[in-house]
Amino acid sequence: MKEKILITGGAGFVGFHLAKQLLATRDVELVLADNFQRGRADNDFNALIDNPRVTVLTLDLTDPTVYSTLGNGYHHVYHLAAMNGTRLFYEMPQEVLRVNTLALIHMLEWFRKNNKEGKFCFTSSNEAYAGGLSAFNQLPIPTPENVPLVIEDTYNPRFSYAASKLIGELFVIHYAQQYDFRALIVRPHNFYGPRAGYAGHVIPDFCVRTAKKIDPFPIFGAEDTRTFCHIDDGVRAMIMLMESAATDKQPVETVHIGDTREIKIENLATLLFDVVGWKPHHLDKKLSPPGSVKRRLANCEKLKTLVGWKPEIILEDGLRMTYEWYLKNPGPQ
Numbered sequence: 557m558k559e560k561i562l563i564t565g566g567a568g569f570v571g572f573h574l575a576k577q578l579l580a581t582r583d584v585e586l587v588l589a590d591n592f593q594r595g596r597a598d599n600d601f602n603a604l605i606d607n608p609r610v611t612v613l614t615l616d617l618t619d620p621t622v623y624s625t626l627g628n629g630y631h632h633v634y635h636l637a638a639m640n641g642t643r644l645f646y647e648m649p650q651e652v653l654r655v656n657t658l659a660l661i662h663m664l665e666w667f668r669k670n671n672k673e674g675k676f677c678f679t680s681s682n683e684a685y686a687g688g689l690s691a692f693n694q695l696p697i698p699t700p701e702n703v704p705l706v707i708e709d710t711y712n713p714r715f716s717y718a719a720s721k722l723i724g725e726l727f728v729i730h731y732a733q734q735y736d737f738r739a740l741i742v743r744p745h746n747f748y749g750p751r752a753g754y755a756g757h758v759i760p761d762f763c764v765r766t767a768k769k770i771d772p773f774p775i776f777g778a779e780d781t782r783t784f785c786h787i788d789d790g791v792r793a794m795i796m797l798m799e800s801a802a803t804d805k806q807p808v809e810t811v812h813i814g815d816t817r818e819i820k821i822e823n824l825a826t827l828l829f830d831v832v833g834w835k836p837h838h839l840d841k842k843l844s845p846p847g848s849v850k851r852r853l854a855n856c857e858k859l860k861t862l863v864g865w866k867p868e869i870i871l872e873d874g875l876r877m878t879y880e881w882y883l884k885n886p887g888p889q
């Protein structure tokens with residue numbers, strides 16, 4: 557019998573690429589659950605779900621009555637559904653908190669009752685510890701998984717998302733320990749690639765602006781540094797971790813997933829201009845929004861030790877692939 561896998565948020569950026577990679581490399585049955593708040597039934601998604609091994613469920617995971625339609629006996633559940641995207645954190649922080657927390661609580665209740673042999677993956681975020689980097693100013697960089705998780709300013713709406721991930725990690729840890737199921741918490745560090753949405757993420761924003769030859773070219777937080785992990789590498793790490801017995805030695809493991817090539821945001825823009833063969837005459841450098849950390853670099857040794865993962869797609873190649881996709885899919889005008 558084929559293994560059954562559920563991906564919530566399956567129409568979103570990570571969910572789509574995870575589903576695509578699982579279908580291409582594993583003999584599995586997939587159920588993709590999404591309310592299409594952000595995920596889109598675009599050409600890529602429609603091609604993916606043409607596969608007879610895929611079932612799509614359109615449902616809102618904050619509604620407790622929908623859970624009976626999910627079925628039971630899943631081998632792996634990847635819970636990715638969440639309100640994501642920096643603009644939403646500022647525009648509707650109360651919804652970010654409500655949806656992310658409520659959907660997770662209902663998911664965990666459903667999971668523990670219906671999937672005794674299954675393993676649960678929760679996508680947390682590097683934002684969960686971002687507050688600690690500026691609040692303490694002394695956290696190690698590269699930053700390992702076990703640093704304190706901090707909400708630096710409860711009044712800053714930006715932290716609604718980080719708070720939902722922080723409390724989410726606690727829910728997953730204590731549900732898994734109390735109800736004795738296997739769970740994994742991953743903290744993706746800036747996954748990028750085709751179909752990553754259109755607003756609020758730096759690489760999609762840069763690709764769209766470059767395709768439109770915007771000049772002067774705005775760059776927020778030009779001096780800040782980040783690392784970027786190509787989505788194919790990112791979802792490969794998630795699958796390796798879920799399949800590995802090395803992550804089952806204790807009920808829950810928390811693992812950073814990211815590349816370790818640190819780059820200034822301004823240099824990221826320059827790299828993209830080189831790849832594309834166009835550059836603006838002027839850069840319009842702006843401050844990053846309040847709450848955004850200057851430097852973030854994950855320690856990903858745990859991921860390497862547990863499953864031997866390393867990134868395969870270098871930033872130049874990944875940027876080229878991503879730019880080409882955005883050129884063909886310019887999105888809302």
Ligand SMILES: NC(=O)c1ccc[n+]([C@@H]2O[C@H](COP(=O)([O-])OP(=O)(O)OC[C@H]3O[C@@H](n4cnc5c(N)ncnc54)[C@H](O)[C@@H]3O)[C@@H](O)[C@H]2O)c1
Pocket residue numbers: 564565566567568569570571589590591592593594595596615616617618635636637638639640641655659679680681682743744745746747748753
């Ligand atoms: N992309 C990254 O680099 C990154 C980094 C850190 C963490 N994450 C986390 O990984 C997960 C996936 O991220 P993504 O980039 O694919 O985000 P995304 O917004 O593209 O996907 C999330 C999906 O969840 C769906 N959704 C939202 N609310 C829902 C609800 N109530 N019921 C059902 N579906 C709902 C949305 O429609 C969307 O398709 C999220 O939990 C996110 O917080 C992503």
